[in-house]
Amino acid sequence: MTTRRIGSPLAHLLDSADLLVTCGPGGVGKTTTAAALGLAAARAGRRVVVVTIDPAKRLADALGIDAAGSNQPHLVAGAVTGPGSFSALMLDAEKTFDQLIRDRAGDAAQTILDNSVYRSIAGSLAGAQEYMAIERLHQLHHSGDYDLVVIDTPPSRHAIDVLEAPDRLVSFLSNPVYRALTIPSRSFAKVTNAASSAFLWTVKRLAGPKIVEDTIEFFRSISGLEAGLRTRAAEMSALLRADHTAFVLVSSPRAEAIDEASYLATALHDGGFRLGGVVVNLVHPLPPALHLDDDTLDGITGPLAEQIAYHRELTALAEGERAELESLIALAGDAPVCEVPLLDHDVHDVDALIELGGVLVD
Ligand SMILES: Nc1ncnc2c1ncn2[C@@H]1O[C@H](COP(=O)(O)OP(=O)(O)OP(=O)(O)O)[C@@H](O)[C@H]1O
Ligand SMILES: [Mg+2]
Structure with missing residues (x-):
């Protein structure tokens, strides 16, 4: 029953969603799918922005986005005529982190941005990339400039990190160490008083006084941000679960990818996120049937026998992939599942994205 849905188009999703998040295991085509879906929606008349994460260099060049990562949307010339x-x-x-600080920290923003401790953690904090991906999505969604924001997700060892990023920020803010360092009243006084302690005096001698002062200053200045960060995390958590937000789960037909994608499908469901569609990318097309029985085929000799052996190998591979996929298709529930063939070329330019978009939509 389930296989009938394979090939179902994602066109409805491109028409109705405000936010699409492509997610899935590493290397299966998340960035490519995000770009192809976005372009297809734009060609259907919507104002679309695609947020990519570490795109392949040639794709970035084709989209004109490798100019030192300005973090600003860049209109892709010539991609859309309508x-x-x-x-x-x-x-x-x-x-993105800097922008968040500017939006939220008021007068303290510049002090935080100039702080050496802030500078060394911004962008490299565990989970920061995942969190900032969602933050950027939130900023673009609320800019009013776009009908559809498509966001790619980073290759996470645990793909689930992206979904949990806002909640993780809240638990970081509740962490006892963080709290001890930032509570402005008495505990904070302890930290600042401790700055003159023998221990910190030694640290100052070894690491330089600036780093100690900056550390204390950093925690003091972000304590004023806490309420704002919590509010933003809650907003993002709600945005990811909103009616017009959908996740597009991308997988390949390889067993490990299917396992990870299945885990993610379950996590989406359990977390209250909407699975809008599944893209099974890099699938080997099923070769046309030969309509000859095995005895006849076995009796063929010469060069044709080699071709037949190759045909059998490909058929076995394609059938094996389809058997592996059954469990993932079952997990997709009502969401359409779209099969995308392994093309004989990379998808690195606008024409190839249009071709891929055609497969995803038509
Ligand atoms: N259907 C396809 N046929 C052939 N090549 C493809 C197809 N889809 C994607 N590719 C190629 O596969 C490579 C990986 O794709 P992509 O970068 O989109 O994967 P990803 O899931 O974003 O990877 P990562 O997890 O590293 O971010 C790219 O070179 C892309 O051009
Ligand atoms: Mg990618």
């Missing part, structure tokens, strides 16, 4: 528009950007986690 009323729609197609913009792309490469996520810069550090610049």
Whole structure:
């Protein structure tokens, strides 16, 4: 029963969603799918921005987004002729973090931005990239400039990290060490008083006084941000679960990818996120049937026998992939599942994205 849905188009999703998040295991085509879906929606008349994360260099060049990662949307010239528009950007986690500080920290913003401790953690904090991907999505969604924001997700060892990023920020803010360092009243006084202690005097001698002062200053200045960060994390958590937000789960037909994608499908469901569609990318097409019985085929000799052996190998591979996929298709529930063949070329330019978009939509 389930296989009938394979090949179902994602066109409805491109028409109705405000936010699409492509997610899935590493290397299966998340970035490519995000770009192809975004371009297809733009060509159907919507104003689209695609946020890519670490795109392959040639794809970035084709989209014109490798110019030192400005973190700003860039209109992709010549991609769309109708009323729609197609913009792309490469996520810069550090610049997004800076923008968040500017939006939230008021007068303290510049002090934080100039702080050496802040500078060394912005962008490299565990989970910062995942969090900033969602933050950037939130900023673009609320800019009013786009009908559809498509966001790619980073290759996470645990793909689930992206979904949990806002909640993880809240638990970081609740962490006892963080709290001890930032509670402005008595505990904070302890930290600042401790700055003159023998221990910190030694640290100052070894690491330089600036780093100690900057550490204390950093925690003191971000304590004023806490309420704002919590609010933003809650907003993002809600945005990821909103009616017009959908996740597009991308997988390949390889067993390990299917395992990871299945885990993610379950996590989406359990977390209250909407699975809008599944893209099974890099699938080997099923060769046409030969309509000859095995005895006849076995009796064939010469060069044709080699061709037949190759045909059998490909058929076995393609059938094996389809058997592996059954469990993932079952997990997709009502979401359409779209099969995308392994093309004989990379998808690194606008024409190839249009070709891929055609497979995903038609
Ligand atoms: N259907 C396809 N046929 C052939 N090549 C493809 C197809 N889809 C994607 N590719 C190629 O596969 C490579 C990996 O794709 P992509 O970068 O989109 O994967 P990803 O899931 O974003 O990887 P990562 O987890 O590293 O971010 C790219 O070179 C891309 O051009
Ligand atoms: Mg990618």
